[in-house]
Amino acid sequence: MLRRFDRLLILLTVLGLLALGVLIFRYAPQEELMGEIQRIFYVHASAGMASLLLFGISGIIAGIFLFTRSPKLDRAGRACIESGFVFASLVLVTGPVWAKQAWGAWWTGEPRLTTFLILWLIYAGYLVFRAASHSAREPLTGAIIALLAGVDLPLIYLAPHWWNRNHPDPVKMEYHPEIRHVFLAGITVTLLLAAAITRLAYRRMALEELYAKDI
């Protein structure tokens, strides 16, 4: 059974997703330069922020785990990475669609795209390792991988500043007020969704530890 807080969180997320859909397609004005395709930005950028936030939190948790070796922290770190991986995947499926319209190509060797793909591959490797490993040292190895993977996080932010780039500038909130409102709503709903997914993943992992991992 889900706890009352989880039920409330899921209810808020569902309502938020519905409201966000209406806001994106009905309230947000058409952006002058890019046209309708810019509406992808509301879910693409907020998913990117959520994934980086969750990966960052998992790195911090992994650091604390190295000192405490608490199973709860290990589980929380794993849940953050699984949830972050979902949002990173959402970034990677929505981004190329925008790129095709804006740049004329699904994918380029642009620094931010490349560093983000590397990040996605690292965490994909982490999840495969955690799913396949049965070793007693699995949580420790997982924490070390999570810590090392965190090195790529600042690279994603800094890469466009170091090399030539096409990717739009970081979000500065200097938009038309209606675009800003919808973007802030997008971030809020995405963070609610991230919290709901992470809590459900944590709960599932707790059951996995109690019962067979290979079910």
Next chain:
Amino acid sequence: MRKIFNYSVVICAGLSSSLLRAQDAGAADAANRLDASNRQMLWLAFSLYMAVLGIYLLWSESRLRRLEKSARP
């Protein structure tokens, strides 16, 4: 509650698609609306978004159900 969560993703996908189609209908008589290619790509992006989210939630839900089943005496 989890079912509601999962089904809501499907509902959101449907709602987004229908809103886009409603805009398509209006676009026919509005010269300043965006071109058909942009609309199709926008529809593709939101469909992919919902598909990825839906696949993950259904996988998570089925795994949780199997675990709960095995937990019962």
